[in-house]
Amino acid sequence: MPTVVASDKLYSNSVNPQWVRLLDVLQMNVHFAHCEGAELFQSDGKRVLDFLSGYCVHNTGHNHPDIIAALHEELDRNGPVMLQSCVPELAGELASRLCAGAGGRLTKAHFTSSGSEGVEAAIKFARACTGRAGLLFADGAFHGLTCGALSLMGNEFWREGFGPFLPEARQIPFGDLESLDAELSTRKCAAFFLEAIQGEGGIRVPDGQYLEQAQALCRKYGSLFILDEVQTGLYRTGRFLAAQHFGLDPDMVILAKALSGGLVPVGAVLMTDDIYNSVYSSLHRAIIHTSTYSESTLAMRAGVATLDVLESERLGARALALGENLRQQLRETLAGYEMVKEVRGLGLFCGVEFQAPRHWTLRAPYETFKRIHPGMFGQMLVMNLFREKGILTQICGNNFQVLKVAPPLVVTEAQVDEFVRKLDEVVESVHASTTFWTEALGLARRMVNI
Ligand SMILES: Cc1ncc(COP(=O)(O)O)c(C=O)c1O
Numbered sequence: 001m002p003t004v005v006a007s008d009k010l011y012s013n014s015v016n017p018q019w020v021r022l023l024d025v026l027q028m029n030v031h032f033a034h035c036e037g038a039e040l041f042q043s044d045g046k047r048v049l050d051f052l053s054g055y056c057v058h059n060t061g062h063n064h065p066d067i068i069a070a071l072h073e074e075l076d077r078n079g080p081v082m083l084q085s086c087v088p089e090l091a092g093e094l095a096s097r098l099c100a101g102a103g104g105r106l107t108k109a110h111f112t113s114s115g116s117e118g119v120e121a122a123i124k125f126a127r128a129c130t131g132r133a134g135l136l137f138a139d140g141a142f143h144g145l146t147c148g149a150l151s152l153m154g155n156e157f158w159r160e161g162f163g164p165f166l167p168e169a170r171q172i173p174f175g176d177l178e179s180l181d182a183e184l185s186t187r188k189c190a191a192f193f194l195e196a197i198q199g200e201g202g203i204r205v206p207d208g209q210y211l212e213q214a215q216a217l218c219r220k221y222g223s224l225f226i227l228d229e230v231q232t233g234l235y236r237t238g239r240f241l242a243a244q245h246f247g248l249d250p251d252m253v254i255l256a257k258a259l260s261g262g263l264v265p266v267g268a269v270l271m272t273d274d275i276y277n278s279v280y281s282s283l284h285r286a287i288i289h290t291s292t293y294s295e296s297t298l299a300m301r302a303g304v305a306t307l308d309v310l311e312s313e314r315l316g317a318r319a320l321a322l323g324e325n326l327r328q329q330l331r332e333t334l335a336g337y338e339m340v341k342e343v344r345g346l347g348l349f350c351g352v353e354f355q356a357p358r359h360w361t362l363r364a365p366y367e368t369f370k371r372i373h374p375g376m377f378g379q380m381l382v383m384n385l386f387r388e389k390g391i392l393t394q395i396c397g398n399n400f401q402v403l404k405v406a407p408p409l410v411v412t413e414a415q416v417d418e419f420v421r422k423l424d425e426v427v428e429s430v431h432a433s434t435t436f437w438t439e440a441l442g443l444a445r446r447m448v449n450i
Contacts, residue, residue, distance in 0.1 A: 005031065025446050026383050035062035038411040040392065048386070051393045051407045051419055056199070056231040056349070059258035060309045061410035067261035070305035074298055081297045090300035097307050098268055101240040104249045108276035111294040112267040115230035115256035116144025119193070121269050122252050123148050123166075124289060126191035126224045129278040134189035135166065136223075138174035140201030140398050143193060143228055152193050155398050174198060175210050177217065184221040191224040191251075196242040199231040202399030203351025205344055208246040215248055224251040224275070230267070231349070234258040235310050235409060238320030238347035245346060251275060261306035266299035315409040319347035322416055326350060326405070329420045337427050338362075341401075350405040351396065352423070354378070362430075365437040372444045375400035380440045381426060389422035 008029070012020045023029035033043040038061060040048040053059065060067065080086060095109035110125070112118045127133060137143065137152040144150070150158060151165035159165065168188075172179040183189060192214065198204040218225035227250040232242035234255060239245055241253060252275060256267030279289055293299065310316070327343050327350055334340040334352065339362070341355040354377065356370075357363050369376040378395035381403060385391040396402045407415065429436045 007031075025443065026379065028383060028386050037061040038408045038415055046390065048390045048392050049407075049415055049419060051391055051405055051411075053406050053408050054262060055257065055394075056236050056406055057257045057260065058262045058408045059234055059236055059315060060261050060306055060313075061408040062262060064261055064306075064309050064410075066309050067263060067302060067305040070301050070308075071263060071298060074301040079297060082293070084292070088295040088297065088300060090297060090304055091295040094300050094303045094307070095268070097304070098255070098270055101307070102253055102270050103240075103244070105251075105272045106253060106270040107273050108271055110269045110271070110276070110289070111299070112256065112269065112291055113265040113293050113299070114144070114267055115228075115254065116146040116149045117291060117294075118230065118254040118256055118267045118269045119143045119149040119152065119228065120146055121289060122191070122193070122226050122254055122271075123152075125252065125269070125271060125275050125279050126226065129275045130190040130222065130224065132188055132190040132223070133168040134183075134186070134223075135169040136180070136183050136189055136192040137169065137171055138194055138198070138201075139171055140174050140198050140204065141171075141193070141195060141228075142198075142200035142398055143195075144230075153398075174201065174204060175206050177210065177213050180214055181217055184217050184223050187221055189221070189223040191226045192218050193226050193228060195228045195232065196246065196248070197232050197237065197346060197349060198398075199349070199404070200397035200399070202353065202396045202402040203345050203349060203404065205346055211243075211246045211248055215250065218251075226250060226252040226254070228254045230254055230256045231406075234306075235316035235319055236347055236406070237345075237349050238316050238323060240316065242346065242349075259306060260299070260302050261309070264296075264299045264302040265293070266303050267294075268303075310409075313410070316347075319409045322409075322411060322413065323347040323350065325413070326416050326420070329416070330405075330423070333420055333424045334427060337431055339366075339430060340427065345405070348406055348409055348411070351402040352405060353402045354381075355401065357431075365440070369440055369444060373447065376440065376444060376447075377401075378403065380436065380443060381430070383443070384426050384429070384436065384439070385422065389426060391419060391422050 008020050031043045032040050034041040038050050040050050098109050099106050139154050143152040151169040154171040215225045227243050229241050252271040254269050260266045330343040339354050339357050341353040343352050378400045394404055396404050
């Protein structure tokens with residue numbers, strides 16, 4: 001059983017006891033003393049390889065020394081951190097670099113402190129610009145858990161108990177141009193929100209034609225084409241934006257997560273001048289949409305330092321090359337297993353999809369666990385990888401059959417090889433030994449009894 005330490009007790013008492021219980025049940029409640037690059041070191045000295053990156057936060061690796069040095073420097077100079085009554089020093093520099101990275105018509109940035117806040121801002125900007133209320137989103141989408149962002153997600157698990165949501169938000173199938181056309185043709189839609197590659201939906205990579213035509217339909221009907229690149233942005237897929245793989249020219253792009261270097265919350269919504277000016281349209285409206293900490297000097301400094309590292313270490317090229325290598329190795333190594341359906345992704349944004357086994361000896365326990373909880377099999381994989389192999393991953397939040405594989409972009413070739421070898425060992429044990437399934441049953445009992 002995990003050691004119950006004082007901080008867990010305090011956290012349980014005054015924050016979220018269910019989170020502590022869940023980590024305990026999964027036997028993943030460990031304490032980390034030190035994190036560096038793609039490695040996490042537990043307080044008992046055990047090393048864990050991070051193939052989750054805090055859901056694509058740690059593109060530059062944990063605690064990158066250059067970003068830490070930049071933040072130290074900022075703190076040491078006792079500068080104007082949060083005056084709210086002057087032009088923030090670094091926001092212009094960060095904005096112009098982000099817009100240059102995005103290219104196309106994106107020439108303005110609005111800063112936020114999270115991805116959800118970026119989605120909220122994009123909803124307001126889209127409505128202000130088009131004078132329309134309607135909002136479209138795809139099934140399987142994950143856009144964040146604040147009320148506006150949650151209105152753009154169809155999964156009942158996240159929504160239950162929190163409604164009513166924005167009544168003008170409508171879900172359409174991912175990849176379906178006919179439904180998109182039908183909704184857009186009402187000319188009531190302000191925008192279509194889309195992840196260029198769906199993350200929590202299961203690392204779903206659409207074909208480029210779908211994306212191009214979705215963009216064209218938005219243009220045709222006067223709706224904005226908004227890409228949520230909160231997970232895929234900042235070189236995760238090899239390019240600054242995933243959109244650039246597909247030659248897209250979106251009206252707005254939402255970034256967050258990796259922009260902070262994992263150290264200070266910061267997000268950004270990039271957009272055209274026209275959209276921006278439709279909100280800040282007069283002197284009277286100069287502060288019509290703001291958020292207290294969004295342009296804080298520490299956040300901006302973290303963003304600039306993070307871009308410096310991403311560029312100077314050429315982490316985009318690295319993500320492309322290592323991602324190809326990772327997928328190729330995974331495809332070769334996992335090819336013989338009947339429960340492995342597909343390995344897919346772009347750059348270091350990968351998914352391994354599992355499927356129900358055909359063979360009855362595996363099918364019986366698999367179906368039993370699925371009945372207890374649809375995510376049970378995936379969670380067992382995650383738990384096994386963590387506890388037995390020292391690898392941190394997760395299953396996708398809206399698709400429990402897909403193991404998300406997204407290491408920091410500074411991951412080494414040797415670490416990629418190690419991951420492939422260890423995943424192979426776990427998948428082997430799923431197919432060949434009863435231990436995996438016996439343990440799964442134990443987990444199921446613990447979850448039911450808790
Ligand atoms: C694609 C996407 N959009 C938005 C969000 C929300 O970001 P945040 O948790 O920073 O509010 C997430 C979070 O995982 C995400 O994956």
